[in-house]
Amino acid sequence: MVSQNNMNSNDSIATAYMKAYGDWNFDTMKTFYSEDIHFEDPTAEKAFGQPFLFKGKENVYAFFKGVFKDRFKNNKPPYVNFIIEKKFCANSFVIINSTFECVIPTSWFKKESKETILIAIPFVTILEIKNGKIKKHTDYGDYSKYNAQIKAQLGNG
Secondary structure (H helix, E strand, O other): OHHHHHHHHHHHHHHHHHHHHHHHOHHHHHHHHHEEEEOOOOOOOHHHHOOEEEHHHHHHHHHHHHHHHHOEEEEEEOOEEEEEEEEEEEEEEEEEEEEEEEEEEEOOOOOOOOOOEEEEEEEEEEEEEEEOOOOOOEEOOOEEEEEEEEHHHHOOO
């Protein structure tokens, strides 16, 4: 049985972790990971043409560090934020409904562009926390909204 203190602790861990995620601070995020962390976003594969599945602390860390590598100063977007709308704890899980806001490089879609695109998409993040560490992080994003926002800003919508 999970105690109320453990659920409060998991809530605190999830809140601090999501703050680091919203700050694009992967060094801090890494401190929350168990050695065998499992990260995936099953909704991202269709949007990006590759699976988003990484296992192990160093692999998950390297994935996040590489998302905007060489695209922005210090590899960090000029604006990124998770707006947490609802969160609840269920045993060792913390479920977070949020809106992910971020500036992304237009060069992902148009070569030689230095412009940016602002996206704001609904996200659900499910964290499994065991012994004070995040064992599993699963994201689900609404990439249909992501694609619609990109098309509209590129003049294709």
